[in-house]
Amino acid sequence: MTQRAWAAALVQSLAAATLLLLPAVSPAQGPAAALPDSLTGVPGDAARGRAIVANRQTGLCLLCHAGPLPEERFQGNLAPDLTGTGARWSEGQLRLRMVDARRLNPQTIMPAYYQADGLNRVGAAWQGQPLLAAQQIEDVVAFLRTLRD
Amino acid sequence: MRAAGHAGLIVLAFLATSSGAFAQTPAGIDTRRSGSEFMGPSTQAMQKDDALNPAMLWVKEGESLWSQPVAPSGKACVACHAAASSSMRGVAARYPAFDERLLRPVTLGQRINQCRQHHQQSAPLRAESQELLSLETYVAFQSRGLPLAPPADERLAPYRRQGEQRFMQRMGQLNLSCAQCHDNHAGGRLGSSVIPQAHPTGYPVYRLEWQALGSLQRRLRGCMSGVRAEPFAYGAQELVELELYLAARAKGLPGETPGVRP
Ligand code: HEC
Ligand code: HEC
Ligand code: HEC
Numbered sequence: 001m002t003q004r005a006w007a008a009a010l011v012q013s014l015a016a017a018t019l020l021l022l023p024a025v026s027p028a029q030g031p032a033a034a035l036p037d038s039l040t041g042v043p044g045d046a047a048r049g050r051a052i053v054a055n056r057q058t059g060l061c062l063l064c065h066a067g068p069l070p071e072e073r074f075q076g077n078l079a080p081d082l083t084g085t086g087a088r089w090s091e092g093q094l095r096l097r098m099v100d101a102r103r104l105n106p107q108t109i110m111p112a113y114y115q116a117d118g119l120n121r122v123g124a125a126w127q128g129q130p131l132l133a134a135q136q137i138e139d140v141v142a143f144l145r146t147l148r149d
Numbered sequence: 150m151r152a153a154g155h156a157g158l159i160v161l162a163f164l165a166t167s168s169g170a171f172a173q174t175p176a177g178i179d180t181r182r183s184g185s186e187f188m189g190p191s192t193q194a195m196q197k198d199d200a201l202n203p204a205m206l207w208v209k210e211g212e213s214l215w216s217q218p219v220a221p222s223g224k225a226c227v228a229c230h231a232a233a234s235s236s237m238r239g240v241a242a243r244y245p246a247f248d249e250r251l252l253r254p255v256t257l258g259q260r261i262n263q264c265r266q267h268h269q270q271s272a273p274l275r276a277e278s279q280e281l282l283s284l285e286t287y288v289a290f291q292s293r294g295l296p297l298a299p300p301a302d303e304r305l306a307p308y309r310r311q312g313e314q315r316f317m318q319r320m321g322q323l324n325l326s327c328a329q330c331h332d333n334h335a336g337g338r339l340g341s342s343v344i345p346q347a348h349p350t351g352y353p354v355y356r357l358e359w360q361a362l363g364s365l366q367r368r369l370r371g372c373m374s375g376v377r378a379e380p381f382a383y384g385a386q387e388l389v390e391l392e393l394y395l396a397a398r399a400k401g402l403p404g405e406t407p408g409v410r411p
Binding site: 112 | 319339
């Protein structure tokens with residue numbers, strides 16, 4: 001995709017994010033795009049983040065991803081292994097992937113964890129809620145940053 | 150668990166070269182596979198052997214309901230249809246079909262309820278009730294081994310297209326479409342489950358996770374809940390349309406009711 005198309009896609013998905021007021025994406029586009037600013041101003045807690053990633057009702061990550069959580073059996077194989085993500089991506093890049101991975105790949109199967117509008121037939125129990133709250137996103141990002149090797 | 154892993158990986162390797170459930174290789178090889186081929190060997194063995202297959206209990210129950218008179222008409226299915234082994238052979242393979250009375254497509258279960266209401270003058274059986282599931286399984290059992298043969302009825306086409314669109318549409322809080330899992334990631338592992346290609350060939354199935362028999366609609370509602378979407382109600386037109394699309398997609402694959410699934 002060209003730089004211009006990336007920019008247009010980002011502007012479009014930003015315009016769609018009316019419910020949650022998201023910080024603007026940094027000028028860097030494509031895979032390098034990032035959300036450098038914390039969603040809450042409170043530093044994430046990596047231990048809490050790990051528990052969210054491990055939990056199949058909260059994080060759901062292990063449905064699709066494998067990761068360095070040896071006590072968790074039956075990890076998915078639909079997505080890249082989370083091992084080493086902290087070495088591959090900056091905090092801001094990880095935050096953007098958590099908030100809305102579609103801004104990088106509109107066809108992605110990874111749900112937008114911090115987005116609650118523009119969805120279709122959301123179950124009554126989940127309506128109007130993003131998958132994770134802002135501080136939970138910060139916790140997960142803090143955990144992912146610890147996955148350096 | 151249930152030794153599904155090994156089979157899943159083999160299937161994954163096999164599917165890696167195809168782009169979806171409809172894929173035909175240049176050599177014309179059909180890459181469609183029944184859900185049973187994605188299961189572990191112990192579950193496969195349970196489906197194959199009627200003595201081990203728990204769903205055979207429902208077949209037996211359906212067989213006895215077939216000749217049981219229903220008040221107030223006092224008529225049993227057998228009174229009009231005689232032996233199911235001949236009158237019902239190949240019938241399930243054609244469903245959903247267009248209903249001349251309702252002027253819309255109906256599932257096999259709904260068709261049976263039409264007979265309950267209009268030919269037995271009785272109340273329709275509740276969706277997922279033991280009675281309806283047993284009758285449906287018994288009727289579908291008469292098509293075991295026969296290729297799925299969705300009717301070429303033009304009146305079904307618009308409904309089938311609706312079903313196809315819905316199959317492609319993202320839904321729920323997880324914002325996933327049926328196609329993203331079943332066309333693009335069949336053979337992959339979603340947590341502990343191997344994703345099958347979503348062929349409706351074995352329904353109603355005995356599902357180990359349910360510890361019971363369930364209809365195709367129960368399965369589809371389960372997938373919808375899985376992505377945190379509001380499931381369509383039992384009997385809803387939307388589910389019938391999805392079933393129509395699934396039947397077209399699986400055309401020619403052999404029926405295997407009563408199936409067993411993890
Ligand atoms: C339904 C599937 C699914 C779920 C659930 C999911 N992801 Fe993903 N994720 C993907 C896919 C597929 C990719 C690959 C890139 C793409 O397609 O967008 C990805 C990419 C990523 C990446 C970038 C990986 C890399 O090295 O490029 C990170 C980090 C990530 N996911 C973290 C998570 C975390 C943390 C969770 C849970 C809180 C999660 N994902 C839940 C499917 C999923
Ligand atoms: C997030 C992935 C996912 C989505 C989205 C999804 N499914 Fe499924 N589906 C599965 C998995 C996994 C199974 C197998 C579960 C098991 O056997 O434990 C399954 C099973 C099925 C089966 C049973 C196949 C068999 O062999 O018995 C059908 C039919 C089906 N899905 C249809 C659908 C339809 C229609 C939709 C959309 C309304 C849908 N699915 C959405 C993951 C998904
Ligand atoms: C009084 C007669 C009568 C009884 C009793 C009866 N049926 Fe029917 N059935 C019919 C007729 C007639 C049709 C053809 C469609 C129509 O006119 O309703 C039919 C059609 C069907 C079909 C669809 C066949 C096809 O080729 O599409 C099924 C399946 C079926 N019946 C099952 C049953 C079952 C199961 C029972 C008992 C619960 C039952 N029927 C009881 C008269 C009856």
